[in-house]
Amino acid sequence: MTGESFYQKVYEIVSRIPKGKVLTYKDVAFLAGSLGASRAVGTAMRRNADRAVIPCHRVVGTDGRMHGYAFGGEGAKAEMLKKEGIQFKGNEVDLGVSRWTIDVI
DNA sequence: TCCTTGACTGGCT
DNA sequence: GAGCCAGCCAAGG
Numbered sequence: 001m002t003g004e005s006f007y008q009k010v011y012e013i014v015s016r017i018p019k020g021k022v023l024t025y026k027d028v029a030f031l032a033g034s035l036g037a038s039r040a041v042g043t044a045m046r047r048n049a050d051r052a053v054i055p056c057h058r059v060v061g062t063d064g065r066m067h068g069y070a071f072g073g074e075g076a077k078a079e080m081l082k083k084e085g086i087q088f089k090g091n092e093v094d095l096g097v098s099r100w101t102i103d104v105i
Numbered sequence: 106t107c108c109t110t111g112a113c114t115g116g117c118t
Numbered sequence: 119g120a121g122c123c124a125g126c127c128a129a130g131g
Contacts, residue, residue, distance in 0.1 A: 005129090006127090006128060006129085007128085007129080011125050024113095025112080025113055025114085026113075026114070029113085029127080034127065034128080035116085035127095036113095036125095036127060037113090037126075037128060038113040038114065038126085038127080039110095039111060039112090039113045039114085039126075039127060039128080040111085040113090040126095040127050040128040040129075041112085041113080041127095041128095042111060042112040042113060043110080043111050043112080043127095043128070043129065043130095044111085044112095045112055046112055046127090046130085046131040047129085047130095059112080060112095061112090061113065061114080062113085062114070062115095063114090066112075067112045067113070068111090068112030069112065070106070070112070074112085076122090077112090
């Protein structure tokens with residue numbers, strides 16, 4: 001796509017995350033072309049108007065924490081991840097098992 | 106055009 | 119080991 005914004009790149013990347021896998025805000029920022037823009041990724045997720053297409057709940061912090069979720073809170077986010085088969089370590093996502101390894105982006 | 110906001114991260118105490 | 123502070127990036131008003 002030409003002239004796509006940072007947000008558009010973020011949405012495209014997040015929409016490719018397979019069920020049962022997660023990415024970190026840092027990873028998404030890097031893949032979107034701006035390592036360090038993790039906060040901007042969070043902003044993009046919060047402003048995401050179509051969570052049916054953009055699985056924003058599959059994006060977590062580097063330590064596996066939720067940090068937030070605009071559609072029901074962190075608890076709802078965790079529940080959705082658990083239903084998808086994401087492995088948890090206490091209240092945090094076990095990135096060692098459920099972190100998505102990008103093959104083709 | 107500038108300032109503020111935000112679902113972050115890394116380092117320090 | 120946990121909590122606090124400062125820095126970085128992009129978008130909106």
